[in-house]
Amino acid sequence: MAEINDDDWPIVTVTFDGGPAVQETEAFLTAFDGWLSRESEFAVLLEKQSFGGSKDETKEATKRRDEWLAANRAEIEQYCRGIAVVTESRTLFRLFKPVVKRLMGKKFGCPGVMYSSRSEAQQWLDERVGSH
Numbered sequence: 001m002a003e004i005n006d007d008d009w010p011i012v013t014v015t016f017d018g019g020p021a022v023q024e025t026e027a028f029l030t031a032f033d034g035w036l037s038r039e040s041e042f043a044v045l046l047e048k049q050s051f052g053g054s055k056d057e058t059k060e061a062t063k064r065r066d067e068w069l070a071a072n073r074a075e076i077e078q079y080c081r082g083i084a085v086v087t088e089s090r091t092l093f094r095l096f097k098p099v100v101k102r103l104m105g106k107k108f109g110c111p112g113v114m115y116s117s118r119s120e121a122q123q124w125l126d127e128r129v130g131s132h
Contacts, residue, residue, distance in 0.1 A: 001017065001023060001024065001027060002014055002015065002016050002017070002023075002024040002027040002028055002031075003015040003017065004027060004028070004031045006031070006034075006035065009038075009042065010040065010041055010042040010043060010081075010129045011042070011043050011044075011045060011122075011125050011126070011129060012031070012035060012042060012043075012044050012045070013044075013045045013047070014028055014031065014044060014045070014046050014047070015047040015048075016028075016046070016047065016048045021057045021058045021060075021061035022057050022060055022061045022064070024061070025061040025064055025065050026064070028065075029064070029065065029068045032068075032072075032076075033072075035079070035080075036072065036075045036076070036079055038079075039079065040079065041079055041080075041081050041129055042079060042080060042081065042129065043080065043081045043082045043083070043084070043125040043128045043129045044080065044082070044083045044084070044125075045083075045084050045086065045118070045121055045122065045125055046083060046084065046085045046086065047085075047086045047087070047118070048085065048086075048087050048092070065107075066107070069107055069108060069109075073108075073109045076108055076109045076110055077109040077110060080108065080109075080110040081110065081111070081125075081128040081129050082104075082110055082111040082112065082113070082124070082125060082128040082129075083104050083108060083110060083111070083112040083113075084112070084113055084114075084115060084121035084122075084124050084125050085100050085112065085113070085114045085115070085121075086114070086115050086116070086117065086118050086121045087114070087116065088116060088117075090116075093114065093116050096114055097114040100112050100113060100114040101113060101114075111128070
């Protein structure tokens with residue numbers, strides 16, 4: 001299941017453990033609704049080490065995420081200052097680094113980058129929302 005922590009607001013951390021894709025997506029979207037409802041700027045640190053769920057479940061999670069993003073794009077553009085994706089997996093990093101920037105802008109409507117270390121991601125996020 002996704003572990004979600006907003007104790008360091010305005011930077012929130014979401015760690016996906018590779019559990020069922022639909023459950024992790026729902027938890028993430030519910031948390032994102034809460035962040036948007038604060039009506040203040042924030043940034044997201046996403047940590048993903050593996051992918052879980054069956055092909056059909058992943059397809060269902062992607063559909064649900066895309067519908068939610070379309071419905072909430074204006075608010076995301078207004079409040080989300082950036083999303084940094086972190087993975088220590090060299091394979092995932094190599095596969096997804098080239099597409100994360102484009103995907104975040106297209107899907108989420110906010111800047112996105114991928115890092116192989118949490119400290120680099122944290123520095124980028126601090127610059128996006130100011131030191132907290």
